[in-house]
Amino acid sequence: MNRPAFVDQTILYDPATREERGNCTEAAVASLLGIRLEDVPDFRANGLDQFWPSFHRFFRDRGFEAIMMHGTFAPDILYLASGISPRGVHHMVLMRCGLLVHDPHPSKAGIAGPECIWLLAPVDPAAKFDVYTGGRITTLSLSAQILAPNEDHKA
DSSP states (O other): OOOOOOOOOSSOOOTTTSOOOOOHHHHHHHHHHTOOGGGSOOTTTTOGGGHHHHHHHHHHTTTEEEEEEESSOOOSSOEEEEEEOTTSSEEEEEEETTEEEEOOSTTOOOOSSOSEEEEEEESSTTOEEEEEETTEEEEEEOOGGGGSOOTTOOO
């Protein structure tokens, strides 16, 4: 199965007015999950103080925990990364192995370096859950086997 196309942000931050906030986080989340931007809520719809609780609730409702990490950890999986953009504002992108995979901003300029990253971990690896992908429902079965240690590993 082909991966859905990455999603670009539709609202850009305007530093001149400082009133309009961009939707780079929502676009990066949609890109990570392979869903439409319209299927990701505006995380600040209930106020800026509800941004991160809404962000975490969105993933939790889909069977994931978003785990924030600081430092130079750069796993070989897709993950969200935030840092300062060349425009001087906080920005969210997709990375893998420390390399930019997708910047939802039209400039595609990325970030100066990740200040932190978010990894997704299944809340219950053995559970089945539905992920909405571009108009169809795809059932993903996460098996505990993929998280099991190598048979050669001695605990």
